[in-house]
Amino acid sequence: MAQLTDGQVDDVLREAEERLASRGSGTAPTVTEKLQKSTQPQPQPAGTKEKLSVRQLQKSTAPPKESAGPDWFDLPKTDLTSEFKRDWQILRMRNVLDPKHQKKTLRANPPAFSQVGEIIAGPTDFYSSRLARKERKRTLLQEAMSSRDDKIHTKSAEIRRKKASGGKGAYQRFLSQRRKQKG
Structure with a gap:
């Protein structure tokens, strides 16, 4: 499937709203047909304003991020103790x-x-870089x-x-x- 621009997605959503408002007259094309038609670039006149779409009406309040994301191996949020x-x-x-x-x-x-952790010495570090119990x-x-x-x-x-x-x-x-x- 081709990549859609925001304008094309807005057009598809607007048409879906109109189709829902008419309660399925039966002659309206399906969503897949609209998507195929909307992937072709359509020129817009310079003087026209965009209509208010569903996308603009919805305010998306993103919840606070709980991790740094997959690029940072989902590092958790800092627990400020x-x-x-x-x-x-x-x-x-x-x-x-x-x-x-x-x-x-x-x-x-x-x-x-x-993230805070504890470094655990491996078996190869027994004599070279291990801390004795008194030093810990x-x-x-x-x-x-x-x-x-x-x-x-x-x-x-x-x-x-x-x-x-x-x-x-x-x-x-x-x-x-x-x-x-x-x-």
């Missing part, structure tokens, strides 16, 4: 958490269509703060080591280790 809002705010402020790593800033409003956190905020705390603890331990080297305590530790090796 308090946890999601907090995590979105943390993601937006990730430059504050780690100022040495520059990341692209995110928009202020959360996306209209998104319940929220994104706890995870971000723990990584920040780890950096702070390692830096402070490094500073303490540098300050302690060359002092009396460092020399006594050195002597006690030497005694342990001899005896």
